[in-house]
Amino acid sequence: MLNKQQTQEAIAIMGEMFPDAHGELIHENSFQLLIAVILSAQATDVSVNKATPALFAAYPDPTALAQAPLDDIIAKIKTIGLYRNKAKNIKACAEKLLREFGGKVPHTREELMSLPGVGRKTANVVLGDAFKIPAIAVDTHVERVSKRLRICKQKASVLEVEETLMKKLPQDSWVTAHHRMIFFGRYHCLARSPKCEGCPLLFMCKDGQIRLGIKAT
Numbered sequence: 439m440l441n442k443q444q445t446q447e448a449i450a451i452m453g454e455m456f457p458d459a460h461g462e463l464i465h466e467n468s469f470q471l472l473i474a475v476i477l478s479a480q481a482t483d484v485s486v487n488k489a490t491p492a493l494f495a496a497y498p499d500p501t502a503l504a505q506a507p508l509d510d511i512i513a514k515i516k517t518i519g520l521y522r523n524k525a526k527n528i529k530a531c532a533e534k535l536l537r538e539f540g541g542k543v544p545h546t547r548e549e550l551m552s553l554p555g556v557g558r559k560t561a562n563v564v565l566g567d568a569f570k571i572p573a574i575a576v577d578t579h580v581e582r583v584s585k586r587l588r589i590c591k592q593k594a595s596v597l598e599v600e601e602t603l604m605k606k607l608p609q610d611s612w613v614t615a616h617h618r619m620i621f622f623g624r625y626h627c628l629a630r631s632p633k634c635e636g637c638p639l640l641f642m643c644k645d646g647q648i649r650l651g652i653k654a655t
Contacts, residue, residue, distance in 0.1 A: 448587055463475060473565050474486055493514045504532040526554075560575075574607075576600045583623045635650060
């Protein structure tokens, strides 16, 4: 298991590899980010970014989305996985924003998670990217990288991965670290063919050393 210092060193190296790591969902405000993140569940950011321009052009705010016919919403996001359920969720989300939050996206995890279609990961993305509130969103890339590098236990749940990262990283680095880990996992430490050979993190990655047949130090 990597200790705090090693974990922070790993994140720093990822920062050298991906100095411009950032959220890749296209949005203009916190409402659009919230909707985009809901749509991104079990879908790629690329597929979401292809669908949201037309969606946001037609329904730019909670009022417009809440009033939109469900079939019209479905038609605009049908290229995204699970689009029927997501259409229901984003319409209901907009309705609840209007009904309980004055049409504004709330700033707390608990309130965000009370919205239809919003789980802890989505809430953490919105907190970090929309409001600059320290949070670590554990998606498939963050979980994979955390376990491959032995930052956390192999059997750790998503929540345990998040809690471990929060303990090992300074709070003011959480949002940045989250984006670096996503970029590292998305573009380098791939699920099926990680680029272990020549990886600057290989010296501390037992998983990579095993893959390349290197005797771990």
